[in-house]
Amino acid sequence: MKIAIIYTTTGGTTRECGELLARELSGQDVTLFDMDERHDLSDYDVAVIGFPIRMARPARRAKRYIKEHKGELLTIKSAYYMCCGFIDFADEYARQALPCELYESALDITCLGGSLDPARFKGFDKLIVKSVRSEILGGGNNGDQRDDMALPTILDENISQLADLIKKSV
Ligand SMILES: Cc1cc2nc3c(=O)[nH]c(=O)nc-3n(C[C@H](O)[C@H](O)[C@H](O)COP(=O)(O)O)c2cc1C
Structure with a gap:
């Protein structure tokens, strides 16, 4: 199974969580990408998208990425994680980041914590x-x-x- 972990970050925590997740998935074929690095989702069975929350909103870069790749994300398995300061709002942040179809079909949507x-x-x-x-x-x-x-x-x-x-x- 080929897994792509695709993140955007400001302070590095979302990347660090992606690296820790990749380590937990050892034994699988995992590649970690910054959202701006070249990659083709159709090469993967699972895409894991990671983004931070800023000013009560998912990072703009991530919202744009998810919108642009919605069609491809619907054809493979996808999971989403966020990094934030206030975990209680995680579901609200996820609903802002994801169109309904992706929210409903996601393998998982979770908060992996954050750093201040x-x-x-x-x-x-x-x-x-x-x-x-x-x-x-x-x-x-x-x-x-x-x-x-x-x-x-x-x-x-x-x-x-x-x-x-x-x-x-x-
Ligand atoms: C300018 C700024 C605004 C933030 N606003 C929020 C917020 O509204 N809600 C929240 O839960 N966390 C907020 N945070 C905390 C970040 O989500 C947290 O620091 C996260 O770990 C950042 O991930 P990153 O290092 O990958 O960028 C904010 C952080 C910054 C720098």
């Missing part, structure tokens, strides 16, 4: 990440970490579950 490490970002993005991070870490009444929010991390368990679903789909 300012060192991963530059310029405006770094400022936003620092501000959200300090809201989470210092936003409690006593200046303590809020107990209703936590800094996101990469969710290894969700990566394993996604890998298992892909392997079972053969």
Whole structure:
């Protein structure tokens, strides 16, 4: 089974999750692509599309990619993962990213976690990440970490579950 993992990223976390997923799929024929790298979906049995969330929206590059490749994605198996800061909104973000037919036919749509490490970002993005991070870490009444929010991390368990679903789909 040939699997393509196709991601776009700003801070590198979506790529890192793609790499971890590829490692979990070891033994399979897996290729990892940046969305802007040349590839042909018709060469693959499964496409896994990864994208980050920015300003409550799926990355624009990913929305465009999914729209442009909708027809091909419907002819093979597809799965989708996102990286974000607020996992509770993952389904809302997925519905924005995917046309109904892809949402309904996906092998899996999941959140693999995220990172709010300012060192991963530059310029405006770094400022936003620092501000959200300090809201989470210092936003409690006593200046303590809020107990209703936590800094996101990469969710290894969700990566394993996604890998298992892909392997079972053969
Ligand atoms: C400018 C900016 C805006 C963001 N907005 C959101 C958001 O609205 N919701 C959310 O859950 N995460 C948000 N995040 C967090 C990112 O989704 C998270 O840092 C993710 O790990 C980024 O993935 P990447 O490193 O692959 O770009 C935002 C991050 C940045 C830099």
